[in-house]
Amino acid sequence: MKENFVRRPGRPRPVAVAPPRPAPPEPAALAAKVRTMTPSMTRSMQRVAETVASDPAGCAALTVTGLAERTGTSEATVVRTARMLGYPGYRDLRLALAGLAAQQASGAAPAVTADISVDDPLSDVVAKLTQDERQTLTDTAGALDxxxxxxxxxxxxxxxxxxxxxxxxxxxxxxxxxxxxxxxxxxxxxxxxxxxxxxxxxxxxxxxxxxxxxxxxxxxxxxxxxxxxxxxxxxxxxxxxxxxxxxxxxxxxxxxxxxxxxxxxxxxxxxxxxxxxxxxxxxxxxxxxxxxxxxxxxxxxxxxxxxxxxxxxxxx
CATH class of the missing domain: 3.40.50.10490 (Glucose-6-phosphate isomerase like protein; domain 1)
Known part of the structure; x- marks a missing residue:
């Protein structure tokens, strides 16, 4: 267990206390959580995280075994990825994926926008940047402690x-x-x-x-x-x-x-x-x-x- 303190010089070492478990991220914040945590993941965990973020509807229909097969990883890797993203287990991640898919289908949550390419007209650049900035602000506000x-x-x-x-x-x-x-x-x-x-x-x-x-x-x-x-x-x-x-x-x-x-x-x-x-x-x-x-x-x-x-x- 990682201790939730850092020792200051000259002060007595405090007793380690397990930090309270934070609430799982809201469905709409899943893509932002993936972007934040992916650099700290192993390559196999990155494949799982990127797959669920890019296709929440498809992945929500999969069992832990099915997602492991789709990403070429193991069930243990899928579970570890879910926990690193802030969910107690794969079941919780799957529910979040279903919620995100429903929000995207209703228009309440935007689908992942495409990257800006060198051939994009300025009108597309403006639209893509506007959507990305809006989502970034929403994600930050939602995750702010x-x-x-x-x-x-x-x-x-x-x-x-x-x-x-x-x-x-x-x-x-x-x-x-x-x-x-x-x-x-x-x-x-x-x-x-x-x-x-x-x-x-x-x-x-x-x-x-x-x-x-x-x-x-x-x-x-x-x-x-x-x-x-x-x-x-x-x-x-x-x-x-x-x-x-x-x-x-x-x-x-x-x-x-x-x-x-x-x-x-x-x-x-x-x-x-x-x-x-x-x-x-x-x-x-x-x-x-x-x-x-x-x-x-x-x-x-x-x-x-x-x-x-x-x-x-x-x-x-």
Missing amino acids: LAQLEAVVTALAAARRVDVYGIGASSLVAQDLAQKLLRIGLVAHAHADPHLAVTGAVQLRAGDVAVAITHSGRTVDVIEPLQAAFDHGATTVAITGRPDGEVTQYADHVLTTSTGRESELRPAAMSSRTSQLLVVDCLFVGVAQRTYETAAPALHASYEALAHRHSPARDR
Whole structure:
């Protein structure tokens, strides 16, 4: 059993407690769960996961033996795949597949959209991206752990200082979160330079918050400063598409994001940004609500300052 804690230096080792079993994913969230968990699966498990996501109606009609034969795997592999996707057993996965097939047939849940190809007209590109973005947001909202979100909002609202780490596409999201928090009066910094990130992280202490944003969950330049912040007693948060990624080892709180369909023209780092921004907006609004008496005047002041700079009548 994996222990649901990470030891902090200088603190007594807590007693391991089995985490409560989460509710199985809703049928419409199955495809998103497959996208999230597939990279962590063996090749045989990937075949099972991809098959059920692409043909829920057909697979719902199969017994565990039938699905094993269809995917060229074993019954044990099918059961392990079902459990990794969040279902207690194959029976539960099969019921979810039947529900998803019914939703797709009624139009309540969209069918899996096709990848964007190099020959697609722009009208198809717009339609496919719109559908994918919409589904990504729905999947992220459905899988978001509200208890974890509440805990992070509480920590941010009371923080002396907030450091946010992100590299590449995630650095844009890190900057967005830091700027939003700054506008409501919090002290927040976004770090895209790994050296500066670690330098800042070792200055953090209890009462501070460090947030790492990484889709893969294994970006070293993000993990290192989060670990340093963790070791120095700060409250640590991981926003990631891989809840089993290394970054979560140093996170007090984990917020999981969904990923849109990855293609040759749209890598995962780009498709994940939509879900990351949704989580950032949820955090910002939650903190603004908690700190409304100070946040509202600060937000108004920043708005007025920026409006003044954009005014054509501004003194030169």
